[in-house]
Amino acid sequence: MPALAEPRTAPLLQARGLHAWYGEIEAVCGIDLDVNEGAIVALLGANGAGKTSTLRALTGAVKTGGTVAFAGSPLNGAPEDAARRGVAHVPEGRGTLSSLTVGENLALGGYLTNDRKRFAQRYERVAGYFPWIAERRSQAAGTLSGGEQQMLAIARALMMEPKMLLLDEPSLGLGPMIVRDIFALLRTINERDGVTILVAEQNATVALASADHAYILEAGRIAMHGPSAELAQNDQVRRVYLGY
Ligand SMILES: Nc1ncnc2c1ncn2[C@@H]1O[C@H](COP(=O)(O)OP(=O)(O)OP(=O)(O)O)[C@@H](O)[C@H]1O
Ligand SMILES: [Mg+2]
Structure with missing residues (x-):
């Protein structure tokens, strides 16, 4: 078989x-x-x-x-x-866009859904894993520490659910x-x-x-x-x- x-x-x-x-x-x-x-x-x-x-x-x-x-x-x-x-790919070197904010990077991760409610639910789930994200939403990704950038890259991938x-x-x-x-x-x-x-x-x-x-x-x-x-x-x- x-x-x-x-x-x-x-x-x-x-x-x-x-x-x-x-x-x-x-x-x-x-x-x-x-x-x-x-x-x-x-x-x-x-x-x-x-x-x-x-x-x-x-x-x-x-x-x-x-x-x-x-x-x-x-x-x-x-x-x-x-x-x-x-299948979400977090590439080598993270692939976050440094001139965009944390929030904009996350929005890119959620681009495959147009459903605002679903997007908000995903954001809440992801922010639960990375509590610091809520305070840093408008910070440029390029100014995050290396560890934070790696976490943002993972968070962005998770926005795809x-x-x-x-x-x-x-x-x-x-x-x-x-x-x-x-x-x-x-x-x-x-x-x-x-x-x-x-x-x-x-x-x-x-x-x-x-x-x-x-x-x-x-x-x-x-x-x-x-x-x-x-x-x-x-x-x-x-x-x-x-x-x-
Ligand atoms: N864009 C490219 N053009 C030509 N050769 C490449 C390219 N990217 C990778 N290679 C070659 O392919 C092989 C495998 O590289 P790869 O980047 O997949 O290794 P890796 O295991 O990820 O290494 P590292 O731990 O350094 O990231 C290497 O010999 C590398 O030189
Ligand atoms: Mg490699």
């Missing part, structure tokens, strides 16, 4: 033979990736391993080969299609305390709202502590994957990615 006939057991996101190309450069070389509904999955790897390119390939933001199914039917390879279907969040190195450039807070918040969002999360990280220690399952990328290929707890015990993973 084909997998699509068993929607309850099929992963929410399923990539098969996924490639990413930049011209002649093959950054992702035909990987298979499953993300179960309700899971937090980490995508680990060193600089240049292909984490960003994998996230881009999943939504079609780069030249892509292979197939990606979401909630049982194929994504058509356009980032707008992924967004409409409920996504089924799934793709996050690209949320820890980038941030201190250990704020990184811990951000990952704790991601777990809360996952548990409370049932948002499935795929997070690319170089910080394997923090990512493995939060994720159920992890994939390790090396030069565009999956070197290893499995439950986070098992990977954290693996000698090679510990030596190369955890540093002990």
Whole structure:
């Protein structure tokens, strides 16, 4: 029986033979990736391993080969299609618009709904996760601290009311305390709202502590994957990615 006939057991996101190309450069070389509904999955790897390119390939933001199914039917390879279907991408470097205010950035995140009441409900839910946002609504995003900008980027993605969040190195450039807070918040969002999360990280220690399952990328290929707890015990993973 084909997998699509068993929607309850099929992963929410399923990539098969996924490639990413930049011209002649093959950054992702035909990987298979499953993300179960309700899971937090980490995508680990060193600089240049292909984490960003994998996230881009999943939504079609780069030249892509292979197939990606979401909630049982194929994504058509356009980032707008992924967004409409409920996949929100928080890109590397956050992607907040620095000259716009916090409130305007959030409004951009909610652009797919014209329903004002629904927009207001989403805003209330998001502001519940980030209480500081209420006081900073008219502050230019570019004047926020790095940690606040990362939170704003997550808040903006949540304004889409996504089924799934793709996050690209949320820890980038941030201190250990704020990184811990951000990952704790991601777990809360996952548990409370049932948002499935795929997070690319170089910080394997923090990512493995939060994720159920992890994939390790090396030069565009999956070197290893499995439950986070098992990977954290693996000698090679510990030596190369955890540093002990
Ligand atoms: N726009 C681009 N044009 C050409 N090559 C690119 C481009 N973006 C990425 N690459 C190449 O693709 C490969 C994978 O890069 P990618 O950014 O996906 O890695 P990464 O795992 O996200 O690294 P980092 O941890 O540094 O963000 C690298 O060899 C990189 O040089
Ligand atoms: Mg990257």
